[in-house]
Every structure is written in structure tokens, then in C-alpha cells.
Amino acid sequence: MKYLCLIYSDETQWQKLPEAETGKMMGEFFNFTDSIKASGHYLGSNRLQPTPAATTVRIRDGKLSTTDGPFAETREQLGGYYLVEAPDLNDAIRIASKIPAARYGSIEVRPVWEVVRP
Amino acid sequence: MSEVIAEPIRAVVDTVYRTDSRRVLATLIRLLGDFDLAEEALHEAFAAAVERWPRDGVPANPRAWLVSTGRFKAIDGLRRRSRFDAALVELADRLDASREPDMILDPEGIEDDRLRLIFTCCHPALPPDSQLALTLREVCGLTTEAIARAFLTKAPTVAQRIVRAKAKIRDAGIPYQVPSRADLPERLTLVLHVVYLVFNEGYAPSSGESLTRHDLSEEAIRLGRLLVELLPEPEVMGLLALMLLHESRRAARSTELGDVVLLDQQDRSLWDRERMAEGTALVEQALSSRRFGPYTLQAAIAAVHAEAARAADTDWAQIIGLYDLLLESEQSPVVELNRAAAVAMRDGPAAGLDLIDDILNRGELADYHLAHSARADLCRRLGRNQEARDSYRRALELARLDPERRFLERRLNELSH
Numbered sequence: 445m446k447y448l449c450l451i452y453s454d455e456t457q458w459q460k461l462p463e464a465e466t467g468k469m470m471g472e473f474f475n476f477t478d479s480i481k482a483s484g485h486y487l488g489s490n491r492l493q494p495t496p497a498a499t500t501v502r503i504r505d506g507k508l509s510t511t512d513g514p515f516a517e518t519r520e521q522l523g524g525y526y527l528v529e530a531p532d533l534n535d536a537i538r539i540a541s542k543i544p545a546a547r548y549g550s551i552e553v554r555p556v557w558e559v560v561r562p
Numbered sequence: 563m564s565e566v567i568a569e570p571i572r573a574v575v576d577t578v579y580r581t582d583s584r585r586v587l588a589t590l591i592r593l594l595g596d597f598d599l600a601e602e603a604l605h606e607a608f609a610a611a612v613e614r615w616p617r618d619g620v621p622a623n624p625r626a627w628l629v630s631t632g633r634f635k636a637i638d639g640l641r642r643r644s645r646f647d648a649a650l651v652e653l654a655d656r657l658d659a660s661r662e663p664d665m666i667l668d669p670e671g672i673e674d675d676r677l678r679l680i681f682t683c684c685h686p687a688l689p690p691d692s693q694l695a696l697t698l699r700e701v702c703g704l705t706t707e708a709i710a711r712a713f714l715t716k717a718p719t720v721a722q723r724i725v726r727a728k729a730k731i732r733d734a735g736i737p738y739q740v741p742s743r744a745d746l747p748e749r750l751t752l753v754l755h756v757v758y759l760v761f762n763e764g765y766a767p768s769s770g771e772s773l774t775r776h777d778l779s780e781e782a783i784r785l786g787r788l789l790v791e792l793l794p795e796p797e798v799m800g801l802l803a804l805m806l807l808h809e810s811r812r813a814a815r816s817t818e819l820g821d822v823v824l825l826d827q828q829d830r831s832l833w834d835r836e837r838m839a840e841g842t843a844l845v846e847q848a849l850s851s852r853r854f855g856p857y858t859l860q861a862a863i864a865a866v867h868a869e870a871a872r873a874a875d876t877d878w879a880q881i882i883g884l885y886d887l888l889l890e891s892e893q894s895p896v897v898e899l900n901r902a903a904a905v906a907m908r909d910g911p912a913a914g915l916d917l918i919d920d921i922l923n924r925g926e927l928a929d930y931h932l933a934h935s936a937r938a939d940l941c942r943r944l945g946r947n948q949e950a951r952d953s954y955r956r957a958l959e960l961a962r963l964d965p966e967r968r969f970l971e972r973r974l975n976e977l978s979h
Contacts (some may be wrong), residue, residue, distance in 0.1 A: 445735045532737035534689060534745070554736050 446487065446556035447528050447536040449529040452520040453549025457493045480528060485539055497515040520549055527556075569615045578624045579608060584703050586628045588675035591682075592738055593633050594657060597700070597728045600632075602639070607632035633657075639773035662695050676701075677740045677792045680785075683727075684753045693729035693756050695720050702781045703787075712778050713763060750793070754801050757785045765812075766850065774812050779809055790844075794849040800858030801843045806841035807864035810834040822969040826873040838868045859888045895926040899933055909941040931960035935970060942977065951977050 458466065473491075480486045495514045502509050514521065526543065530536040533553070540551040583604060585849045590600035608630040621627035637654050683696040694713075697777040698704045706724065710717040730736065741749040764778025786802035814828035823829075842865045848858040863884045885901035898921050906914020913945035919939045927933035938953035952973060 447735075532735045532739075533685075534737050534739065534741070536712075536735070537687075 445530060445532065445536075446558070447530055447533075448539075448554045448556055449526040449528060449536070449540045449543060450522055450552040451524045451526075451543060451545045451549060451556065452552065453545050454519060455521045455523055457548070458523075459494070467479070469544060475528075476542060476544060479542075480526070480539060485528045485530060485535075487527040487529055489524065489526040492522060494523075495521045502555055567933035571620065572612065574620055574744075575608065575615060577613050579610070582628070583608070584679075584701060585676055585704075585748060586625055586632065588679040589629050590632050592634070592675050592678060593629070595738070595913060597731065599636055599640075600868050603632035604628075606635040606639075606782040607629070612962045629939065649724050663823075676788065678738045680753055680789070681740055681749060682731065682738050683734060684749075684756045685731070686749070687734060687736055688727050688730060689723075692730075693752075694722045694737060694759060696727045697785075698723050698760065698781065701785065704740055704781065708777070715850055730881045750795065750798070753789070756899060757789070758801060758805075758857070759784050760785065761808075765805075765808055779805070779812075796848040796854045797857050797880065800854055800856075800861050803841040803844035803848065803861035804864060806837045806844070806927065807861055807868055810837035810868070816937065816965060820965050822965050825867065828873075830871065830873075834867070841865065842876060856888060856891055859884055859891070863888075878904050878909065882908060895921055895924070896930070899927060899930075903936055906940055911943040913938040915944065929960060931962075931966070931970075932959045935973075938973070942973070947977050 461469070477486065477489060490513050498512075498514050500511045500513065500515050523545070526539075528536060528539055529530075530539060533555075536553050536555075540546065540553050545551065586607065587600055588603045590603050591597055591704065594600045594603060610631050611624070611628065615621075635659050640650045640654035640657070644654060646721055679803035680697065680701055683700055684693045688696065695706075695709055698709045698712075699706065702710075702827060706720045708716045710720045713720070719865045740746075761779055761782030764780070764782060784804050785804070786798070788807055790802050791962070810833050811825075811828065813834070814830065814832040817823060841861065845858060845861045845865045848854045849862060863881055866877055866881050866884070881904045882901060885897060887903060888897050889901065893955045899918065902917035905917055915937065917932065918940065921927055922933060922937065932951045934957035938950045938957060941947070954970050954974045958967060958974070961967050961970060
């Protein structure tokens with residue numbers, strides 16, 4: 445099965461860290477990525493720009509509305525994701541628990557809805 | 563002639579259903595990979611038994627017969643339905659080819675299936691309410707109506723929880739597995755917690771007219787026995803011991819009218835000696851492992867009470883020592899409160915009252931009726947009647963069970979004379 449591991453954390457905390465710290469964290473992320481590539485779980489991943497760079501788009505009554513920032517104000521923001529292939533949820537949870545951000549933020553593990561196009 | 567035979571065989575089928583239907587279901591879920599498919603297969607297997615056993619005789623191994631009949635019926639059913647759905651053809655072929663016959667009937671595998679079922683029903687990715695409902699439905703075989711009655715909710719609510727839990731198991735890919743050795747301690751803690759919740763809801767319901775709901779406690783003890791049989795870890799034994807020791811006092815805990823009788827007032831001749839002995843033996847076994855935890859310690863406390871022929875003979879020093887150990891493993895104000903009550907018994911009510919006032923002053927148990935009624939009781943024994951009345955009144959405002967409320971009202975009345 446495919447699972448999307450969504451990484452949530454308080455992005456303001458990250459911005460307050462000294463450069464040496466963020467460099468160390470990035471190193472941990474790269475190591476993790478390499479490890480799940482080696483184990484064959486890795487399908488894809490990206491880090492996202494912080495929420496001030498976000499734009500929310502919706503169409504209501506046929507009219508386009510474009511607003512600044514994410515849809516909802518929350519304490520933790522979506523900051524990136526890993527898409528992984530795992531045989532079951534227990535395996536996906538094991539992988540998610542090794543994402544460095546699990547130690548300061550939280551990881552939401554969502555199964556991907558497999559849509560078969562006719 | 564078949565009529566004459568049919569009746570006793572019907573009774574045999576009923577007996578096999580009671581003793582084996584959950585094991586058969588657990589194996590069918592593994593073989594078919596789906597809860598709903600397995601339940602349907604279980605139903606069809608028993609329907610076939612009612613039809614065929616009178617004619618062909620009861621098979622030598624009824625459980626194995628039911629598993630292979632259920633599996634065959636499920637695959638056959640998929641094939642018939644597959645005329646309308648190509649995906650089902652593939653599923654039926656896969657199910658048919660994937661299992662060797664000896665794997666299906668391997669007795670060790672079948673025992674493991676029951677553990678797989680318990681761990682799947684108590685998976686941490688399921689909401690707590692669903693874990694409870696699913697465990698009672700699938701592992702214990704209770705109907706949704708019985709579960710709803712036990713938890714004072716409506717049957718459709720329970721049914722919905724179960725449907726949603728099964729959907730999550732399927733959609734999120736929750737595997738039908740006993741957790742790996744690394745995950746086992748944490749996952750076992752969760753299973754024990756679910757069993758303990760079932761027991762507690764039967765032993766000390768959170769609300770309602772009656773003080774206990776016997777059926778749920780019995781189910782929890784049955785689950786505890788099953789776990790001890792399948793996974794004899796010290797804390798598993800400790801939990802079963804705790805449940806047995808508490809349950810052994812059931813007959814003495816309330817009057818015929820349903821009024822509360824406190825431990826020191828209980829008629830100890832009503833205690834169930836057989837269960838006490840079983841519980842005490844399990845506690846000793848768990849303690850000797852030196853790997854015990856909070857359930858074993860609580861059971862040990864209950865065992866010390868069980869040893870005392872009269873309330874006055876209770877070894878309070880030993881009980882306080884066990885509470886100290888319990889507090890080392892988990893800081894809990896409720897445990898502190900119980901320890902304070904034991905200190906009051908050993909060192910007098912004033913010493914206990916100081917401890918309870920400390921806990922209440924920290925604000926942690928301010929809304930817990932038993933903290934106020936314990937305080938009231940100690941004040942009463944010290945002759946501080948006005949304080950006792952105030953604390954009983956506060957307890958009465960907070961208590962939700964009718965028998966407890968009657969008990970507190972009685973105490974308040976006694977103090978106003």
C-alpha cells in the first residue's frame with residue numbers, strides 16, 4: 445500500500461533555531477531519506493516553503509477567491525511529506541516514527557486512495 | 563429416525579458454537595483477509611453443520627471442518643458474485659491458491675489467530691470506543707445490542723462504531739498480526755487496558771442504577787484467561803489476578819437492595835474463596851517473575867485484603883508498602899488517595915486526613931467524589947462533624963451512581979442526629 449506521511453510542526457520554532465542546528469536537522473532528514481531509499485520504501489518527498497508563502501484558492505458560486513495563507517490557523521503547520529510504499533499500517537507507522545520531525549512535531553500517516561481509472 | 567438424531571446434534575452444534583465460534587472466526591479472518599467476509603463465512607459454516615452433521619455425523623475435528631467449510635463457502639460465494647465483478651474473480655483465485663491445506667488447520671496457527679484478532683481489535687490506530695466495541699463483538703461474540711446495554715448507549719451507535727472500525731482496518735491497512743517483539747510491550751499494555759476497561763465498566767459502572775454489571779466483568783475475566791493462556795506474561799497474570807480478586811467480593815459489595823457495603827463492613831463469608839485462591843496464586847506467580855507492573859501490584863493489594871479473616875486483621879503496613887511501589891511506577895492522585903486511606907487505618911484518621919488534604923489542596927481530585935467522601939469519613943471518625951457534613955455534601959454533588967448517592971445520604975442523615 446501507499447502511505448503519505450504528512451509532517452506537521454510549529455514552523456516558527458524552526459525559524460528561531462540557529463543555523464548550526466537547522467543544518468544538523470537537515471542532515472538527519474537526508475540520512476532518513478537515504479535509509480528508506482535503501483530499504484525500498486521511498487516513493488517521493490518534498491519539503492514545503494513556510495505558510496506565509498501559501499495561497500488558498502477556492503471557487504464559490506462560480507467566482508474565484510484567492511486569499512493569503514493556509515485555509516485554517518493551527519498551532520502546527522504542514523511542512524513537508526514523504527510518500528512511502530509499505531505492506532501494512534504497522535510498517536508505515538514504524539517508518540513514520542523514524543522521520544526526524546516525529547521528535548518535535550507530529551506525523552499524520554494517511555493511506556493513499558488507490559483510484560483505478562476505467 | 564433422522565428427527566430423533568437431529569435434536570441432540572442440534573445441541574452439539576450449539577455447544578460447538580459456544581466454545582469454538584470465536585476461534586473459527588479468528589482463523590477465517592486470517593484466511594479471507596476481511597472481517598465481514600469471515601463473519602458471513604462463519605454463519606454459512608454453522609448453517610452447513612446444522613444441515614449436514616445429522617446426516618453425515620459430527621466430524622472428528624469440528625473446528626477444522628467449520629474452518630474449511632467456511633473458507634470454501636466464502637470463495638464459492640465470491641465466484642458466484644464475480645459474474646458481475648471482475649475484481650472478485652481475481653480475489654477468489656488468490657484466496658483459493660494462497661493457502662496450503664495444512665496451514666489452514668495447523669493447531670498452533672489457530673491459537674495465534676485468536677491473539678491476532680485481539681491485537682487487531684485493540685490497534686492504537688482505532689479510536690478507544692471502537693477498540694472496546696470491536697473486542698466485545700469479535701473476540702467475545704457479544705451482540706451489538708448487548709454491548710449497547712452494557713455501555714448505556716444505543717445499539718445503532720455501537721453498530722456504527724464497529725462498521726467504522728472495520729472500514730479503518732481495511733482502508734488503512736491495519737495488519738492481522740501479533741506485534742513484533744519490539745512493539746509488543748506497548749501494544750500489550752493497550753490490550754490489557756481495554757480488558758481492564760471492560761472489567762471496570764462491569765465492576766464499577768460510571769453511571770446508572772446498578773452498582774455492577776456482572777456480564778461485562780465475566781467477559782473481561784474470560785478475556786483475561788484467554789490472554790494468560792496465549793501470552794503468559796507477568797502483567798497479563800497480574801491483570802487476571804486483579805479481576806478475580808475484585809470479582810470474588812461481588813456478593814459482599816452490596817445489599818439485596820443494592821446498597822453499597824464498604825470493604826471493612828463486608829460479610830467475608832460471602833467472598834468467593836475459589837476465585838480468591840486462583841487470584842492469589844496468579845499474583846504470587848507474577849511477583850516471582852520480578853518483571854511485574856501496576857496490575858500485579860494492585861492485585862497484590864487485593865490479595866492482602868483477601869488474606870485477612872476479619873477487617874481488623876488487615877496487614878495495613880504491607881498494603882502501604884505496595885502502594886509506595888505502585889506510586890514509584892505511576893504517579894497517580896487516585897493511588898495516593900487509596901494510600902492515604904490505608905495510612906489512616908495504620909496510623910489513625912488524623913494522619914490520613916493530612917494526606918488527603920494535601921491531595922485536595924493540589925486541586926487534582928477536587929471533582930472526584932470518592933476523595934470528598936474519604937475525607938468526610940475521616941472527619942467523622944475524628945468527631946469533626948461539621949467538616950464531615952460539608953465533605954459528604956460535596957461528594958453527593960459529584961456522585962453519579964444511585965447506590966453511592968444513597969450511601970452518602972445515609973451518612974449525612976446519621977450526622978445530623
